[in-house]
Amino acid sequence: MLAFFLIGLLVHLIFFASIFDIYFTSPLVHGMTPHRTALPPPAQRLVLFVADGLRADTFFELDENGQTRSPFLRNVVEHSGSWGVSHTRVPTESRPGHVALIAGFYEDVSAVAKGWKENPVEFDSVFNESKYTWCWGSPDILPMFAKGASGDHVYTRMYPAEMEDFAAQDASKLDTWVFNEVKNFFEFAKSNETLSAEMWAHEVVYFLHLLGLDTNGHAHRPMSSEYKENIRTVDKGIQEVISVIEDFYRNDKKTAFIYTSDHGMTEWGSHGAGHPSETLTPLVAWGAGVNGPLVGSNQQFQDDFLQEWKLNDRKRFDVNQADVAPLMAALIGVPFPLNSVGILPLEYLNNSDQYKAECMLTNTMQILEQFTVKMIHKKETTLSFLFSPFKPLPLSKGQDMLRTARLYIQQQQYDEAISLCKSLVNLALEGLSYYHTYDRVFLGISVVLGFVGWISYAFVLIVKRHTGLSQPISKLDKLPSNNHLPAVFTGAGMVITLFLLIQSCPWTYYIYCLLPIPVWYAVMKEFRIIQNVINLVLTCPAKSIGYLLLFILGIETMVASFFHRQVLTFGLLSFAGWPLLSKRFQQNKVMSLSWISFSFILAVFPLMPVVGRSPNITLVSAAGLLTVICSFIFLCSFEMAKATSVETTVSRSVYAAQVASIILSVYIVNTTHSSLAVKHGLPLSSQVISWTTLASSLLTPLLSSTFIFQRLLSINLSLMSTYLLLSTGYEAFFPLVLSSLVFVWINLERETIRFHNVSPAEKQLSMINFAQKSDSTHVRHLGLDDIRRSYFFILIPFVIVMCAFEGIQVSTRLSSNSLFLIVLVISDIMALHFFFLVKDYGSWLDIGTSISHYVIVMSMTIFLMFLSRLAETLTTWRIRLQEKIKHHFT
Known part of the structure; x- marks a missing residue:
């Protein structure tokens, strides 16, 4: 049994890991060429504020006195900028949220688990494509973008990790530190010609990571006075920093500003899952190249937020979190991040129709090239007679659509070009998903075969060692025909191995595909026991089917409880009647009544x-x-x-x-x-x-x-x-x-x-x-x-x-x-x-x-x-x- 448990542990660890290989593989591909818009951009520089852990509703809503907690940013929303809600994806954590905002793709969980400060996979970002980027904030976030950048043009200034104290009375000091450092930086630049020259260059990014809200939310919860006061602190700090920046650049109107968050937070002070309080974050953009507020109805939104926020007369533009990266790239004219899957939100751009169409075409080329590289790679590593291409988008069709879009732009039919580009982007994203999940069915079948084989082996072991159905080895078991089993399963293993070698599959594929071989061999060795079970079932088919249905019903009840906790109440109430089903229990009424009573009490907890x-x-x-x-x-x-x-x-x-x-x-x-x-x-x-x-x-x-x-x-x-x-x-x-x-x-x-x-x-x-x-x-x-x-x-x-x-x-x-x-x-x-x-x-x-x-x-x-x-x-x-x-x- 010790050997069984050790083998069982290994098998279950493999099953456990399989879900990450099937569903959480890295979406990144390499070998693409950067694409940028040829026209001059509207902004020379961009300032990105990320309020870590800020919920959209807490930011936009009015307080109990009907006043906003962010007077400066509220004024931006109402009079000088565009706004909306940025929808994040799970896991709603700081690292994947920042990667989505700055690199434009949704990082897989396996990369998140490899570390926060390090950059476990190479990916492109707006920071990397910029001329210079200066960052201030947490040591948990900034290093991964600096390490992932090519060259030496991303500079970071971080506070000590000891400052991130969840037991502190008020963590807004983390944000105050950032604001003070930024103001000191601009003051120092006035007397440093080299630094000043770099800051006056084009394609410059300033990134302020504000962790105070996240820390206060964890420590005191988002409904606390500390969290809400921190919102006021951030608003005031942003106003002061913008004044310093505008003063440094002599109010040249060439700076774009974006304010958003990496994730929200539940009322309990947690995040990571997919509750709306975690996935809905604010987005406010203003400055050079950004549209001002548009008056109009917001009937496309079914939520009640607009009425609660008193913003139903200001046009709201929602985006996916990854869309922020192409927006930043379009504002300052840098190449779109190579691995970005974000779609440029044109509603935020204030520029000519030609510039919008050119930016949309660049966005399309960047995503289509990812699709092309991934398709070629999958075709090269798959046997030709087994390869099944993404039929809605052959390579020739993609190139034809790009040529047509360019022709529309030349003919100044910008709306038609934008519409065609959006269609091509959607097809390319579908194709990326298709090739990213190309091996999913194949791996799934392998894992299921291993699963069923292991369950069968455990069942055979139960019958063999703990029932009276096992029989001694008969002469039939010693027949030469049964001795062919090792050769058959060995041959199957060799064929599978050769098949995987030809396709240059990862080493984990060998584990998932070869695991069923020894498991099913162990099952088939005990085929006589399975025959005995079948014979026993056939002697009493009605009773056997009844027990089987009851067994399945019990398992399905437990499965249903994962979706509806109240099902557990039903199960516990059913258990309460168990003593009444046997007359033997009538001999001990005290225990029977105790069982019923405690079952009823326990049934309350799932409710x-x-x-x-x-x-x-x-x-x-x-x-x-x-x-x-x-x-x-x-x-x-x-x-x-x-x-x-x-x-x-x-x-x-x-x-x-x-x-x-x-x-x-x-x-x-x-x-x-x-x-x-x-x-x-x-x-x-x-x-x-x-x-x-x-x-x-x-x-x-x-x-x-x-x-x-x-x-x-x-x-x-x-x-x-x-x-x-x-x-x-x-x-x-x-x-x-x-x-x-x-x-x-x-x-x-x-x-x-x-x-x-x-x-x-x-x-x-x-x-x-x-x-x-x-x-x-x-x-x-x-x-x-x-x-x-x-x-x-x-x-x-x-x-x-x-x-x-x-x-x-x-x-x-x-x-x-x-x-x-x-x-x-x-x-x-x-x-x-x-x-x-x-x-x-x-x-x-x-x-x-x-x-x-x-x-x-x-x-x-x-x-x-x-x-x-x-x-x-x-x-x-x-x-x-x-x-x-x-x-x-x-």
Whole structure:
């Protein structure tokens, strides 16, 4: 079994990684030629302000007094600039957001995971294409653009990383630092001729990264006074900086300004997902080459923001975040970033129709060249008879459309040229997506074959080792025809390897495509067991189909719960009636009623909100005190099971220490909340005690008795201390209710089994010892009820339930690995289901959510492998201090 778990861990890690190779491969291609508009640009320089973590609604809305928090920028929106909402993509993090804004493409997750300060992949950007770029801000963002630039023309000025303190009373000092540094820079340039000459050059960019809002949002949440006041600080700082810049350039009207954000933030102070509060960011542009405000209706927008923001009489122009990069390039006349997929938002440009058409043509050529390079690369690495080109856009058609667009421009038919270019851009972007996902079906089939093979092998292993259906090897198994299996699978592996070699596939493709070979070989070696299962099903087809449908219904219920949490309530309410289905449970009405009651209480939790807007420490305190009371009641209900006096003393001391730890946790939660409420930060004593509690939570139970209920109580008390420290409201009651339910579960499961040839002590549940080795002759085979037990467990895979699950296996005399194998099969079937539900179309929220479901289930499967070993350690191991104490006294 150890070998099985190690191999299983490796296989699941491969399945886990496959989703990133299939859906999160880098979209970048290299080898393109830069394209720029030949006409002179309207702006000589550009200033980019990025307010990190700024939500669109918080920026545009009016405060409780009907006043704007950004008077300067609000005046720009109403009188001198264009505005709209920039729509970001997941993950809504700082690095991918800035890459989209400045480089024009949406960075894949694998690149994000490789580092923040480094530039893990080479990509072009507006900064790289500029003559000079000066940047001020965070050390987490600026270095990646400086390192990725060719030559030495991107200069950065960063504050120390220590300044980014989430526990600080007010993080707006980060933005104040940037504004002061910019003003000092321009003041210094007045006396430095070399620097001044560079700053007066064309194609110059100034980038101000303002991290204060993001830091204040994390620390105090976006609805806090700190966050809202930070918006005012940024507005005032921008006004002052613009005054300094205009003064330096003698108000030459050659500077363009853009104000936006990399991502928003939830009301809870988090970001990274696809909620509108995270994906909607403000965009305000003004200055040279930018349109002024347009009066008109905004009927194309279905949201209620315009009415709330009091801007329904000013034309709103929304963009995708990557569209900002081509806008900046068009304003100062630099080449469009080579890897940009943004489409130039012409509504923001204030220039001649010819210039707009020329810029749109340049944008089209830049995107079409990416399509061409990617298509040629895919064609060269694919066997000619297998290559399937993107039929809507052959290369000849793209070139014909470009020639036609140029002809329209020469004939001054600018609208027709722009319309044709937009059509070609859309086709090219579709083609880019087509070739980017070209291998997706091929890889998907390989992963599915591996998935199904692994599930089949786990099923065969369950039947072979834990049921009575396995039979000894017969003469048929020794026939020469069956000896051809190794040759057949080896030949298949060689053919697949040769196929991948010819196409110069990445090394990961070999893993995904060759993995099914050994897995299915292991399955086919046990074909006789599969035949036995089929024969058993055929003897009772109606009953077998009924159980199969019930099994599928259970799995689909769990899958549905990922989309609708309320489904879990339905499942728990269904569980509540389980004791009523068997007359055997009528013999213990107390436990049956307890199961029903706790199931009903637990069913309330999925109906509660995921997070609250404000913490309720009173509920956390009440949960802690109720846990202490229940612990005393539990200890009084069960006697120490034939323990020595020394052992009893040690165990009681352990429980007393754990109860004291719970009381201390309640105190720490209250003091920490009070300290943060008055902006005093996190007390050092709270940090020390919290980390000590966490470190000791998995060690303290090893000091307690290994009798089933005493050890489970110790584990629950230990974990409850840590859970309280992480709670902010009603969720603190969850582990208490859950623990009560699993204690009842163990009692009820024990009563479903009738044992023979066991001692009277073993028949008493409280006398079962985790550390006692079971007699292998008394270990029973799996039954249909064991599938139900595995299904119950997997609904809530926490340490508490895992340890209780270990107790179920011990108390029902089942092999310690049998139920867990069923759990793995159920988990893998769910993961396979989510693999088919992964989307690469629709909104980015839908795409991100579908992928996260697969990752969660796969992570859970891997996590359960480790958790099972942890549960075995927590329940069976013991640090026997009582022996040392006894030896000391003797």
